Amino acid sequence: MKEKKAMNRIKIFDTTLRDGEQSPGCSMNLREKIDVALQLERLKVDVIEAGFAIASLGDFNSIREISSAVRDVTVASLSRAIPKDIQTAYEAVKIAKRPRIHTFIATSDIHMTYKLKMKPEDVLLRATDMVKYAKTLCEDIEFSAEDASRTRPEFLYRILESVIKAGATVVNIPDTVGYTTPDEFYRLIKGIKENVSNIHRAEISVHCHNDLGLAVANSLSAISAGASQIECTVNGIGERAGNAALEEIVMAIDTRKDFYHMTTNIDTKQIFHTSKLISKVTGNRVQNNKAIVGENAFAHESGIHQHGMLANSSTYEIMTPESVGITKNNLVLGKHSGRHALLERINTLGYQLSTEKLDDIFTEFKLLADKKKVIYDRDIEALIQEKAGKIENAYKLSHFVINSGNTITATANIMLLKNNENFEAVSHGHGPVDAAFKAIESIIGDRFELEDYTLQSVTEGEDALGEAMVKIKFGEGIWNGYGLSTDVIEASIEAYLNAINKGLHFGEDKEALKWA
Numbered sequence: 001m002k003e004k005k006a007m008n009r010i011k012i013f014d015t016t017l018r019d020g021e022q023s024p025g026c027s028m029n030l031r032e033k034i035d036v037a038l039q040l041e042r043l044k045v046d047v048i049e050a051g052f053a054i055a056s057l058g059d060f061n062s063i064r065e066i067s068s069a070v071r072d073v074t075v076a077s078l079s080r081a082i083p084k085d086i087q088t089a090y091e092a093v094k095i096a097k098r099p100r101i102h103t104f105i106a107t108s109d110i111h112m113t114y115k116l117k118m119k120p121e122d123v124l125l126r127a128t129d130m131v132k133y134a135k136t137l138c139e140d141i142e143f144s145a146e147d148a149s150r151t152r153p154e155f156l157y158r159i160l161e162s163v164i165k166a167g168a169t170v171v172n173i174p175d176t177v178g179y180t181t182p183d184e185f186y187r188l189i190k191g192i193k194e195n196v197s198n199i200h201r202a203e204i205s206v207h208c209h210n211d212l213g214l215a216v217a218n219s220l221s222a223i224s225a226g227a228s229q230i231e232c233t234v235n236g237i238g239e240r241a242g243n244a245a246l247e248e249i250v251m252a253i254d255t256r257k258d259f260y261h262m263t264t265n266i267d268t269k270q271i272f273h274t275s276k277l278i279s280k281v282t283g284n285r286v287q288n289n290k291a292i293v294g295e296n297a298f299a300h301e302s303g304i305h306q307h308g309m310l311a312n313s314s315t316y317e318i319m320t321p322e323s324v325g326i327t328k329n330n331l332v333l334g335k336h337s338g339r340h341a342l343l344e345r346i347n348t349l350g351y352q353l354s355t356e357k358l359d360d361i362f363t364e365f366k367l368l369a370d371k372k373k374v375i376y377d378r379d380i381e382a383l384i385q386e387k388a389g390k391i392e393n394a395y396k397l398s399h400f401v402i403n404s405g406n407t408i409t410a411t412a413n414i415m416l417l418k419n420n421e422n423f424e425a426v427s428h429g430h431g432p433v434d435a436a437f438k439a440i441e442s443i444i445g446d447r448f449e450l451e452d453y454t455l456q457s458v459t460e461g462e463d464a465l466g467e468a469m470v471k472i473k474f475g476e477g478i479w480n481g482y483g484l485s486t487d488v489i490e491a492s493i494e495a496y497l498n499a500i501n502k503g504l505h506f507g508e509d510k511e512a513l514k515w516a
Protein backbone atom coordinates (compact mmCIF):
# COMPACT_ATOMS: atom_id res chain seq x y z
CA MET A 1 0.00 0.00 0.00
CA LYS A 2 1.25 3.50 -0.86
CA GLU A 3 2.22 5.44 2.27
CA LYS A 4 0.33 8.73 2.71
CA LYS A 5 2.61 11.67 3.53
CA ALA A 6 1.48 13.82 6.50
CA MET A 7 0.52 17.40 5.65
CA ASN A 8 2.50 20.17 7.33
CA ARG A 9 0.53 23.27 8.19
CA ILE A 10 1.96 26.56 6.89
CA LYS A 11 1.01 29.67 8.84
CA ILE A 12 -0.05 32.72 6.90
CA PHE A 13 1.18 36.02 8.33
CA ASP A 14 -0.63 38.81 6.57
CA THR A 15 1.16 42.16 6.41
CA THR A 16 -1.26 44.00 4.09
CA LEU A 17 -1.93 46.54 6.82
CA ARG A 18 1.77 47.17 7.46
CA ASP A 19 4.06 46.41 4.50
CA GLY A 20 1.08 46.62 2.12
CA GLU A 21 0.28 50.07 3.40
CA GLN A 22 3.89 51.07 2.66
CA SER A 23 3.00 51.01 -1.10
CA PRO A 24 2.88 54.60 -2.29
CA GLY A 25 -0.72 55.83 -2.22
CA CYS A 26 -2.05 52.77 -0.33
CA SER A 27 -2.78 54.47 3.00
CA MET A 28 -5.98 53.37 4.66
CA ASN A 29 -8.02 55.16 7.29
CA LEU A 30 -9.03 53.64 10.63
CA ARG A 31 -12.42 52.37 9.52
CA GLU A 32 -10.97 50.84 6.36
CA LYS A 33 -8.24 49.11 8.40
CA ILE A 34 -10.77 47.60 10.79
CA ASP A 35 -12.87 46.38 7.84
CA VAL A 36 -9.75 44.81 6.31
CA ALA A 37 -8.72 43.18 9.61
CA LEU A 38 -12.18 41.67 10.10
CA GLN A 39 -12.09 40.33 6.56
CA LEU A 40 -8.60 38.88 7.12
CA GLU A 41 -10.02 37.09 10.14
CA ARG A 42 -12.81 35.68 7.96
CA LEU A 43 -10.14 34.61 5.48
CA LYS A 44 -8.57 32.79 8.48
CA VAL A 45 -5.04 34.13 8.34
CA ASP A 46 -2.95 33.13 11.36
CA VAL A 47 -1.35 36.51 12.05
CA ILE A 48 -2.34 40.05 11.15
CA GLU A 49 0.51 42.55 11.22
CA ALA A 50 -1.69 45.54 11.92
CA GLY A 51 0.93 48.29 11.56
CA PHE A 52 4.04 49.93 12.94
CA ALA A 53 2.86 51.40 16.25
CA ILE A 54 5.58 54.02 16.70
CA ALA A 55 5.03 55.43 13.19
CA SER A 56 2.12 57.70 14.17
CA LEU A 57 -0.67 58.04 16.65
CA GLY A 58 -3.03 57.05 13.82
CA ASP A 59 -1.10 53.77 13.34
CA PHE A 60 -1.02 53.16 17.09
CA ASN A 61 -4.77 53.69 17.42
CA SER A 62 -5.61 51.49 14.47
CA ILE A 63 -3.47 48.62 15.82
CA ARG A 64 -5.18 48.96 19.19
CA GLU A 65 -8.66 49.05 17.63
CA ILE A 66 -7.85 46.01 15.50
CA SER A 67 -6.52 44.19 18.57
CA SER A 68 -9.86 44.63 20.26
CA ALA A 69 -11.96 44.00 17.13
CA VAL A 70 -10.59 40.59 16.13
CA ARG A 71 -11.04 37.43 18.17
CA ASP A 72 -8.73 34.50 17.58
CA VAL A 73 -6.10 35.73 15.19
CA THR A 74 -2.67 36.85 16.44
CA VAL A 75 -2.12 40.62 16.13
CA ALA A 76 1.42 41.89 15.64
CA SER A 77 2.96 45.33 15.57
CA LEU A 78 6.32 45.99 13.97
CA SER A 79 8.99 47.83 15.97
CA ARG A 80 12.61 48.77 15.49
CA ALA A 81 15.09 47.29 17.95
CA ILE A 82 14.62 50.28 20.24
CA PRO A 83 12.99 50.11 23.70
CA LYS A 84 10.55 52.98 22.97
CA ASP A 85 9.34 51.26 19.76
CA ILE A 86 8.95 47.90 21.51
CA GLN A 87 7.04 49.40 24.40
CA THR A 88 4.71 51.27 22.03
CA ALA A 89 4.18 48.12 19.97
CA TYR A 90 3.23 46.23 23.11
CA GLU A 91 0.85 48.98 24.28
CA ALA A 92 -0.91 48.75 20.92
CA VAL A 93 -1.33 44.96 20.80
CA LYS A 94 -1.64 44.04 24.46
CA ILE A 95 -5.46 43.90 24.43
CA ALA A 96 -5.44 41.33 21.63
CA LYS A 97 -6.23 37.77 22.63
CA ARG A 98 -2.93 36.75 21.01
CA PRO A 99 -0.50 39.68 20.96
CA ARG A 100 2.87 39.55 19.22
CA ILE A 101 5.74 42.03 19.19
CA HIS A 102 7.67 41.92 15.91
CA THR A 103 11.05 43.56 16.29
CA PHE A 104 13.70 43.85 13.60
CA ILE A 105 17.17 45.10 12.83
CA ALA A 106 19.21 44.92 9.64
CA THR A 107 22.03 42.37 9.56
CA SER A 108 23.66 42.77 6.14
CA ASP A 109 27.00 44.57 5.86
CA ILE A 110 25.47 47.13 3.48
CA HIS A 111 22.70 48.07 5.92
CA MET A 112 24.84 47.93 9.05
CA THR A 113 27.58 50.08 7.52
CA TYR A 114 25.65 52.69 5.59
CA LYS A 115 22.26 52.86 7.27
CA LEU A 116 22.63 51.87 10.91
CA LYS A 117 26.29 52.88 11.13
CA MET A 118 26.75 50.08 13.65
CA LYS A 119 29.35 47.35 14.03
CA PRO A 120 28.10 43.77 13.59
CA GLU A 121 28.85 42.90 17.25
CA ASP A 122 26.75 45.89 18.38
CA VAL A 123 23.88 44.82 16.12
CA LEU A 124 24.06 41.31 17.59
CA LEU A 125 24.01 42.71 21.11
CA ARG A 126 21.16 45.12 20.35
CA ALA A 127 19.03 42.42 18.75
CA THR A 128 19.55 40.10 21.70
CA ASP A 129 18.90 42.77 24.33
CA MET A 130 15.77 43.98 22.55
CA VAL A 131 14.32 40.48 22.23
CA LYS A 132 15.06 39.97 25.95
CA TYR A 133 13.30 43.24 26.73
CA ALA A 134 10.31 42.43 24.50
CA LYS A 135 10.04 39.06 26.23
CA THR A 136 9.50 40.82 29.57
CA LEU A 137 6.32 42.33 28.04
CA CYS A 138 4.92 39.64 25.79
CA GLU A 139 5.24 35.89 25.33
CA ASP A 140 5.14 35.83 21.52
CA ILE A 141 8.17 37.60 20.01
CA GLU A 142 9.11 37.61 16.35
CA PHE A 143 12.57 38.77 15.34
CA SER A 144 13.40 39.77 11.77
CA ALA A 145 16.93 40.03 10.40
CA GLU A 146 16.28 42.73 7.83
CA ASP A 147 18.09 42.14 4.52
CA ALA A 148 18.80 38.55 5.65
CA SER A 149 19.27 37.32 2.08
CA ARG A 150 22.28 39.66 1.66
CA THR A 151 23.65 38.90 5.14
CA ARG A 152 26.80 36.81 5.62
CA PRO A 153 25.31 33.40 6.55
CA GLU A 154 27.68 32.82 9.49
CA PHE A 155 26.67 36.13 11.03
CA LEU A 156 22.99 35.37 10.41
CA TYR A 157 23.33 31.99 12.16
CA ARG A 158 24.93 33.65 15.20
CA ILE A 159 22.30 36.33 15.50
CA LEU A 160 19.43 33.86 15.13
CA GLU A 161 20.94 31.55 17.74
CA SER A 162 21.27 34.47 20.11
CA VAL A 163 17.74 35.89 19.68
CA ILE A 164 16.19 32.44 20.07
CA LYS A 165 18.14 32.02 23.30
CA ALA A 166 16.78 35.43 24.36
CA GLY A 167 13.21 34.26 23.82
CA ALA A 168 12.23 34.79 20.15
CA THR A 169 9.39 32.44 19.24
CA VAL A 170 9.58 33.20 15.51
CA VAL A 171 12.65 34.12 13.45
CA ASN A 172 11.90 35.81 10.17
CA ILE A 173 14.25 35.73 7.18
CA PRO A 174 13.32 38.63 4.91
CA ASP A 175 14.44 39.01 1.33
CA THR A 176 14.03 42.72 1.91
CA VAL A 177 15.09 43.92 -1.53
CA GLY A 178 13.80 40.97 -3.58
CA TYR A 179 17.34 39.92 -4.48
CA THR A 180 17.44 36.21 -3.85
CA THR A 181 16.44 33.36 -6.17
CA PRO A 182 14.52 30.16 -5.37
CA ASP A 183 17.57 27.85 -5.29
CA GLU A 184 19.66 30.26 -3.28
CA PHE A 185 16.87 30.93 -0.77
CA TYR A 186 16.26 27.18 -0.38
CA ARG A 187 19.93 26.75 0.54
CA LEU A 188 19.80 29.67 2.98
CA ILE A 189 16.85 28.19 4.91
CA LYS A 190 18.45 24.72 4.87
CA GLY A 191 21.69 26.32 6.12
CA ILE A 192 19.82 27.93 9.01
CA LYS A 193 18.23 24.61 9.94
CA GLU A 194 21.60 22.88 9.89
CA ASN A 195 23.72 25.55 11.58
CA VAL A 196 21.53 27.19 14.24
CA SER A 197 21.61 24.68 17.09
CA ASN A 198 18.44 25.88 18.86
CA ILE A 199 16.37 26.51 15.69
CA HIS A 200 13.89 23.79 16.73
CA ARG A 201 12.74 26.12 19.52
CA ALA A 202 11.48 28.77 17.06
CA GLU A 203 9.37 28.91 13.98
CA ILE A 204 11.09 29.90 10.73
CA SER A 205 9.28 32.60 8.78
CA VAL A 206 10.06 34.21 5.42
CA HIS A 207 9.14 37.61 4.04
CA CYS A 208 9.87 38.05 0.33
CA HIS A 209 9.73 41.14 -1.85
CA ASN A 210 8.99 41.07 -5.53
CA ASP A 211 11.69 43.24 -7.12
CA LEU A 212 12.64 40.45 -9.56
CA GLY A 213 9.13 39.00 -9.70
CA LEU A 214 10.29 36.04 -7.56
CA ALA A 215 8.58 36.71 -4.22
CA VAL A 216 6.08 33.84 -4.47
CA ALA A 217 8.62 31.40 -5.95
CA ASN A 218 11.14 32.24 -3.21
CA SER A 219 8.51 31.82 -0.47
CA LEU A 220 7.50 28.41 -1.83
CA SER A 221 11.12 27.37 -2.05
CA ALA A 222 11.56 28.37 1.60
CA ILE A 223 8.69 26.17 2.78
CA SER A 224 10.18 23.25 0.88
CA ALA A 225 13.36 23.88 2.87
CA GLY A 226 11.55 23.93 6.22
CA ALA A 227 10.05 27.41 6.80
CA SER A 228 6.61 27.19 8.37
CA GLN A 229 5.34 30.77 8.25
CA ILE A 230 4.98 32.92 5.14
CA GLU A 231 4.58 36.67 5.30
CA CYS A 232 2.55 38.04 2.43
CA THR A 233 -0.03 40.62 1.38
CA VAL A 234 -3.35 40.51 -0.42
CA ASN A 235 -2.89 41.35 -4.12
CA GLY A 236 0.87 41.41 -3.44
CA ILE A 237 0.85 45.10 -2.50
CA GLY A 238 3.83 46.42 -0.57
CA GLU A 239 6.97 48.49 -0.65
CA ARG A 240 8.30 49.07 -4.24
CA ALA A 241 7.32 46.06 -6.44
CA GLY A 242 5.37 44.61 -3.53
CA ASN A 243 5.40 41.50 -1.38
CA ALA A 244 4.59 37.86 -2.06
CA ALA A 245 0.88 37.69 -2.94
CA LEU A 246 -1.16 35.81 -0.33
CA GLU A 247 -3.65 34.45 -2.85
CA GLU A 248 -0.90 33.01 -5.08
CA ILE A 249 0.92 31.33 -2.21
CA VAL A 250 -2.21 29.86 -0.70
CA MET A 251 -3.55 28.57 -4.01
CA ALA A 252 -0.15 27.17 -5.02
CA ILE A 253 0.00 25.20 -1.76
CA ASP A 254 -3.64 24.17 -2.09
CA THR A 255 -3.58 23.24 -5.78
CA ARG A 256 -0.23 21.44 -5.52
CA LYS A 257 -0.88 19.47 -2.33
CA ASP A 258 0.43 16.48 -4.27
CA PHE A 259 3.81 18.20 -4.51
CA TYR A 260 4.14 20.23 -1.31
CA HIS A 261 2.16 17.99 1.09
CA MET A 262 1.23 21.12 2.98
CA THR A 263 -1.93 23.00 3.91
CA THR A 264 -2.90 26.41 5.23
CA ASN A 265 -5.85 27.35 7.37
CA ILE A 266 -7.13 29.82 4.76
CA ASP A 267 -10.78 29.76 3.73
CA THR A 268 -9.97 30.02 0.03
CA LYS A 269 -13.57 30.99 -0.81
CA GLN A 270 -12.91 34.35 0.84
CA ILE A 271 -9.94 35.14 -1.42
CA PHE A 272 -11.71 36.99 -4.23
CA HIS A 273 -13.79 39.08 -1.89
CA THR A 274 -10.72 40.03 0.17
CA SER A 275 -8.85 41.01 -2.98
CA LYS A 276 -11.75 43.25 -4.02
CA LEU A 277 -11.86 44.89 -0.62
CA ILE A 278 -8.15 45.69 -0.74
CA SER A 279 -8.45 47.13 -4.27
CA LYS A 280 -11.30 49.26 -3.10
CA VAL A 281 -9.76 50.67 0.07
CA THR A 282 -6.33 51.29 -1.46
CA GLY A 283 -7.58 52.49 -4.85
CA ASN A 284 -5.14 50.01 -6.48
CA ARG A 285 -6.78 47.73 -9.03
CA VAL A 286 -5.16 44.41 -9.84
CA GLN A 287 -4.06 43.94 -13.43
CA ASN A 288 -6.36 41.83 -15.62
CA ASN A 289 -3.88 38.96 -15.97
CA LYS A 290 -3.05 38.79 -12.26
CA ALA A 291 -2.98 35.17 -11.10
CA ILE A 292 -6.01 33.99 -9.08
CA VAL A 293 -7.84 37.32 -8.71
CA GLY A 294 -7.34 39.12 -12.05
CA GLU A 295 -10.27 39.74 -14.36
CA ASN A 296 -8.92 37.19 -16.87
CA ALA A 297 -7.68 34.56 -14.40
CA PHE A 298 -10.59 32.26 -15.29
CA ALA A 299 -11.54 33.65 -18.71
CA HIS A 300 -11.14 31.47 -21.82
CA GLU A 301 -11.07 33.30 -25.12
CA SER A 302 -9.74 31.03 -27.80
CA GLY A 303 -11.68 28.31 -29.60
CA ILE A 304 -9.48 25.33 -28.73
CA HIS A 305 -9.54 26.30 -25.05
CA GLN A 306 -13.29 26.89 -25.06
CA HIS A 307 -13.82 23.53 -26.74
CA GLY A 308 -11.68 21.86 -24.07
CA MET A 309 -13.49 23.69 -21.29
CA LEU A 310 -16.87 22.59 -22.62
CA ALA A 311 -15.68 18.99 -22.72
CA ASN A 312 -14.17 19.12 -19.23
CA SER A 313 -13.05 22.21 -17.31
CA SER A 314 -9.97 20.43 -15.94
CA THR A 315 -8.46 20.65 -19.43
CA TYR A 316 -7.66 24.32 -18.94
CA GLU A 317 -8.45 25.12 -15.30
CA ILE A 318 -6.15 23.90 -12.53
CA MET A 319 -8.54 25.23 -9.88
CA THR A 320 -12.17 26.27 -10.04
CA PRO A 321 -13.24 29.91 -9.83
CA GLU A 322 -15.65 28.84 -7.06
CA SER A 323 -12.72 27.60 -4.95
CA VAL A 324 -11.49 31.21 -4.61
CA GLY A 325 -14.97 32.64 -4.12
CA ILE A 326 -15.85 33.66 -7.67
CA THR A 327 -19.48 32.64 -7.76
CA LYS A 328 -21.68 31.81 -10.71
CA ASN A 329 -24.86 33.82 -10.51
CA ASN A 330 -27.82 31.46 -10.89
CA LEU A 331 -30.39 33.68 -9.23
CA VAL A 332 -31.19 36.65 -11.43
CA LEU A 333 -31.73 39.75 -9.35
CA GLY A 334 -33.77 42.66 -10.67
CA LYS A 335 -36.42 45.18 -9.73
CA HIS A 336 -38.86 42.45 -8.65
CA SER A 337 -36.47 40.80 -6.20
CA GLY A 338 -36.97 41.05 -2.47
CA ARG A 339 -34.80 41.22 0.63
CA HIS A 340 -34.40 37.42 0.97
CA ALA A 341 -32.90 36.96 -2.47
CA LEU A 342 -30.69 39.99 -1.99
CA LEU A 343 -29.47 38.80 1.43
CA GLU A 344 -28.79 35.32 0.08
CA ARG A 345 -26.65 36.79 -2.69
CA ILE A 346 -24.86 39.14 -0.27
CA ASN A 347 -24.01 36.22 2.04
CA THR A 348 -22.82 34.08 -0.87
CA LEU A 349 -20.52 36.91 -1.86
CA GLY A 350 -18.95 36.70 1.60
CA TYR A 351 -20.49 39.77 3.27
CA GLN A 352 -22.28 39.79 6.60
CA LEU A 353 -24.60 42.77 7.00
CA SER A 354 -26.63 44.03 9.94
CA THR A 355 -30.40 44.41 9.33
CA GLU A 356 -29.92 48.18 9.29
CA LYS A 357 -27.19 47.97 6.63
CA LEU A 358 -29.26 45.49 4.61
CA ASP A 359 -32.17 47.97 4.62
CA ASP A 360 -29.83 50.68 3.33
CA ILE A 361 -28.44 48.47 0.59
CA PHE A 362 -31.93 47.27 -0.31
CA THR A 363 -33.08 50.85 -0.91
CA GLU A 364 -30.05 51.53 -3.14
CA PHE A 365 -30.58 48.18 -4.87
CA LYS A 366 -34.17 49.10 -5.80
CA LEU A 367 -33.05 52.50 -7.12
CA LEU A 368 -30.41 50.79 -9.23
CA ALA A 369 -32.85 48.11 -10.39
CA ASP A 370 -35.07 50.86 -11.76
CA LYS A 371 -32.15 51.94 -13.98
CA LYS A 372 -30.73 48.48 -14.84
CA LYS A 373 -32.48 45.38 -16.13
CA VAL A 374 -30.25 42.85 -14.42
CA ILE A 375 -28.25 43.33 -11.24
CA TYR A 376 -24.99 41.37 -11.32
CA ASP A 377 -22.85 40.25 -8.38
CA ARG A 378 -20.40 43.02 -9.01
CA ASP A 379 -23.21 45.59 -8.92
CA ILE A 380 -24.10 44.36 -5.44
CA GLU A 381 -20.50 44.34 -4.27
CA ALA A 382 -20.09 47.84 -5.60
CA LEU A 383 -23.19 49.01 -3.72
CA ILE A 384 -21.98 47.47 -0.46
CA GLN A 385 -18.53 48.93 -0.83
CA GLU A 386 -19.84 52.34 -1.81
CA LYS A 387 -22.07 52.36 1.28
CA ALA A 388 -19.14 51.36 3.48
CA GLY A 389 -17.20 54.41 2.31
CA LYS A 390 -19.93 56.95 3.09
CA ILE A 391 -19.19 59.75 5.54
CA GLU A 392 -21.82 61.66 7.47
CA ASN A 393 -21.95 65.50 7.24
CA ALA A 394 -20.28 65.28 3.89
CA TYR A 395 -20.77 67.23 0.69
CA LYS A 396 -23.38 65.35 -1.31
CA LEU A 397 -24.27 65.73 -4.94
CA SER A 398 -27.70 67.30 -5.28
CA HIS A 399 -27.77 67.58 -9.06
CA PHE A 400 -25.63 68.41 -12.06
CA VAL A 401 -26.05 69.57 -15.65
CA ILE A 402 -23.29 69.12 -18.21
CA ASN A 403 -23.05 70.81 -21.57
CA SER A 404 -20.34 69.40 -23.78
CA GLY A 405 -19.53 68.48 -27.37
CA ASN A 406 -16.72 68.60 -29.90
CA THR A 407 -17.48 72.18 -30.97
CA ILE A 408 -18.09 73.85 -27.59
CA THR A 409 -16.22 74.29 -24.32
CA ALA A 410 -17.50 71.84 -21.74
CA THR A 411 -19.51 73.50 -18.98
CA ALA A 412 -20.70 71.99 -15.72
CA ASN A 413 -23.37 73.30 -13.41
CA ILE A 414 -23.17 71.51 -10.07
CA MET A 415 -25.25 71.76 -6.94
CA LEU A 416 -23.93 70.25 -3.70
CA LEU A 417 -25.72 69.78 -0.42
CA LYS A 418 -24.14 69.88 3.01
CA ASN A 419 -26.06 69.99 6.30
CA ASN A 420 -29.23 71.04 4.44
CA GLU A 421 -27.47 73.98 2.76
CA ASN A 422 -27.15 74.18 -1.03
CA PHE A 423 -23.99 75.30 -2.86
CA GLU A 424 -23.98 75.90 -6.59
CA ALA A 425 -21.26 76.65 -9.14
CA VAL A 426 -20.74 76.75 -12.89
CA SER A 427 -17.33 76.07 -14.45
CA HIS A 428 -15.71 75.45 -17.81
CA GLY A 429 -13.18 72.70 -18.41
CA HIS A 430 -11.23 70.70 -20.99
CA GLY A 431 -13.98 68.12 -20.98
CA PRO A 432 -17.09 67.27 -18.97
CA VAL A 433 -15.22 65.63 -16.07
CA ASP A 434 -12.69 68.45 -15.84
CA ALA A 435 -15.51 71.03 -15.88
CA ALA A 436 -17.37 69.13 -13.15
CA PHE A 437 -14.28 68.85 -10.95
CA LYS A 438 -13.57 72.57 -11.40
CA ALA A 439 -17.14 73.42 -10.38
CA ILE A 440 -16.71 71.31 -7.24
CA GLU A 441 -13.42 73.05 -6.49
CA SER A 442 -15.03 76.45 -6.86
CA ILE A 443 -17.53 75.42 -4.16
CA ILE A 444 -15.22 73.60 -1.75
CA GLY A 445 -11.94 75.36 -2.56
CA ASP A 446 -8.99 74.53 -4.75
CA ARG A 447 -7.01 72.74 -2.05
CA PHE A 448 -6.87 69.28 -3.57
CA GLU A 449 -4.36 67.94 -6.05
CA LEU A 450 -5.75 65.29 -8.38
CA GLU A 451 -3.12 62.51 -8.46
CA ASP A 452 -4.98 59.86 -10.40
CA TYR A 453 -8.32 59.28 -12.08
CA THR A 454 -9.58 56.06 -13.66
CA LEU A 455 -12.88 54.96 -15.05
CA GLN A 456 -14.01 51.48 -15.93
CA SER A 457 -17.15 49.53 -16.46
CA VAL A 458 -17.69 47.05 -13.64
CA THR A 459 -20.59 45.06 -14.97
CA GLU A 460 -21.75 43.71 -18.28
CA GLY A 461 -24.36 45.04 -20.67
CA GLU A 462 -25.38 48.35 -22.17
CA ASP A 463 -26.59 49.54 -18.79
CA ALA A 464 -23.33 48.62 -17.07
CA LEU A 465 -22.26 50.47 -13.98
CA GLY A 466 -19.31 52.80 -14.48
CA GLU A 467 -16.84 52.84 -11.62
CA ALA A 468 -14.66 55.90 -11.14
CA MET A 469 -11.69 56.00 -8.80
CA VAL A 470 -9.78 59.14 -7.95
CA LYS A 471 -6.76 59.73 -5.82
CA ILE A 472 -6.22 63.22 -4.42
CA LYS A 473 -3.50 64.81 -2.36
CA PHE A 474 -4.80 66.95 0.46
CA GLY A 475 -2.33 68.29 3.01
CA GLU A 476 0.02 65.45 3.79
CA GLY A 477 -2.47 62.70 2.99
CA ILE A 478 -3.50 60.81 -0.11
CA TRP A 479 -7.21 59.98 -0.28
CA ASN A 480 -8.99 57.54 -2.54
CA GLY A 481 -12.50 58.21 -3.72
CA TYR A 482 -14.85 55.85 -5.36
CA GLY A 483 -18.04 56.49 -7.32
CA LEU A 484 -20.51 54.28 -9.07
CA SER A 485 -23.30 55.06 -11.47
CA THR A 486 -24.76 54.07 -14.80
CA ASP A 487 -23.69 57.61 -15.82
CA VAL A 488 -19.89 57.93 -15.97
CA ILE A 489 -19.89 61.68 -15.25
CA GLU A 490 -22.00 61.11 -12.16
CA ALA A 491 -19.65 58.28 -11.08
CA SER A 492 -16.69 60.64 -11.53
CA ILE A 493 -18.32 63.43 -9.51
CA GLU A 494 -19.24 60.97 -6.74
CA ALA A 495 -15.66 59.64 -6.68
CA TYR A 496 -14.17 63.13 -6.44
CA LEU A 497 -16.59 64.10 -3.67
CA ASN A 498 -15.92 60.84 -1.83
CA ALA A 499 -12.16 61.51 -1.83
CA ILE A 500 -12.62 65.15 -0.79
CA ASN A 501 -15.00 64.19 2.02
CA LYS A 502 -12.53 61.59 3.29
CA GLY A 503 -9.69 64.12 3.13
CA LEU A 504 -11.72 66.75 4.98
CA HIS A 505 -13.07 64.30 7.55
CA PHE A 506 -10.07 62.10 8.30
CA GLY A 507 -7.37 64.57 7.24
CA GLU A 508 -8.32 67.02 9.96
CA ASP A 509 -8.28 64.19 12.50
CA LYS A 510 -4.84 63.19 11.32
CA GLU A 511 -3.46 66.67 11.73
CA ALA A 512 -4.82 66.85 15.26
CA LEU A 513 -3.44 63.45 16.13
CA LYS A 514 0.12 64.03 14.96
CA TRP A 515 2.56 61.96 16.98
CA ALA A 516 4.50 64.17 19.40
Ligand SMILES: CC(=O)SCCNC(=O)CCNC(=O)[C@H](O)C(C)(C)COP(=O)(O)OP(=O)(O)OC[C@H]1O[C@@H](n2cnc3c(N)ncnc32)[C@H](O)[C@@H]1OP(=O)(O)O
Pocket residue numbers: 019022052054055056079080081082104105106115116117146176239
Ligand atom coordinates in the same frame (compact mmCIF):
# COMPACT_ATOMS: atom_id res chain seq x y z
C1 LIG B 1 12.09 46.85 5.60
C2 LIG B 1 10.95 47.56 6.16
O1 LIG B 1 9.89 47.57 5.60
S1 LIG B 1 11.20 48.32 7.64
C3 LIG B 1 9.73 49.21 7.95
C4 LIG B 1 9.68 50.43 7.14
N1 LIG B 1 8.52 51.20 7.50
C5 LIG B 1 8.62 52.45 7.89
O2 LIG B 1 9.68 53.02 8.03
C6 LIG B 1 7.31 53.16 8.13
C7 LIG B 1 7.23 53.84 9.48
N2 LIG B 1 8.39 54.68 9.78
C8 LIG B 1 8.28 55.89 10.37
O3 LIG B 1 7.21 56.42 10.61
C9 LIG B 1 9.55 56.57 10.77
O4 LIG B 1 10.61 56.11 9.95
C10 LIG B 1 9.87 56.31 12.27
C11 LIG B 1 8.81 57.00 13.14
C12 LIG B 1 9.89 54.82 12.59
C13 LIG B 1 11.24 56.87 12.63
O5 LIG B 1 11.31 58.21 12.22
P1 LIG B 1 12.62 59.08 12.54
O6 LIG B 1 12.92 58.99 13.98
O7 LIG B 1 12.36 60.43 11.99
O8 LIG B 1 13.82 58.36 11.79
P2 LIG B 1 14.05 58.09 10.23
O9 LIG B 1 12.93 57.29 9.68
O10 LIG B 1 14.38 59.34 9.51
O11 LIG B 1 15.39 57.21 10.30
C14 LIG B 1 15.36 55.93 10.85
C15 LIG B 1 16.22 55.85 12.12
O12 LIG B 1 16.00 54.56 12.73
C16 LIG B 1 17.23 53.79 12.70
N3 LIG B 1 16.83 52.43 12.44
C17 LIG B 1 16.37 51.91 11.28
N4 LIG B 1 16.02 50.64 11.48
C18 LIG B 1 16.26 50.36 12.76
C19 LIG B 1 16.07 49.20 13.55
N5 LIG B 1 15.54 48.12 13.01
N6 LIG B 1 16.40 49.23 14.85
C20 LIG B 1 16.93 50.35 15.39
N7 LIG B 1 17.12 51.49 14.70
C21 LIG B 1 16.79 51.49 13.39
C22 LIG B 1 18.05 54.43 11.58
O13 LIG B 1 19.39 54.14 11.74
C23 LIG B 1 17.71 55.91 11.81
O14 LIG B 1 18.38 56.29 13.00
P3 LIG B 1 18.92 57.79 13.25
O15 LIG B 1 17.68 58.66 13.33
O16 LIG B 1 19.63 57.70 14.57
O17 LIG B 1 19.81 58.12 12.10
Ligand SMILES: CC(C)C(=O)C(=O)O
Pocket residue numbers: 019104144145146147172174175176177207209
Ligand atom coordinates in the same frame (compact mmCIF):
# COMPACT_ATOMS: atom_id res chain seq x y z
C1 LIG C 1 10.98 44.37 8.70
C2 LIG C 1 10.95 43.27 7.70
C3 LIG C 1 10.05 42.17 8.09
C4 LIG C 1 10.58 43.78 6.35
O1 LIG C 1 9.53 44.32 6.14
C5 LIG C 1 11.54 43.55 5.28
O2 LIG C 1 12.68 43.21 5.55
O3 LIG C 1 11.16 43.75 4.10
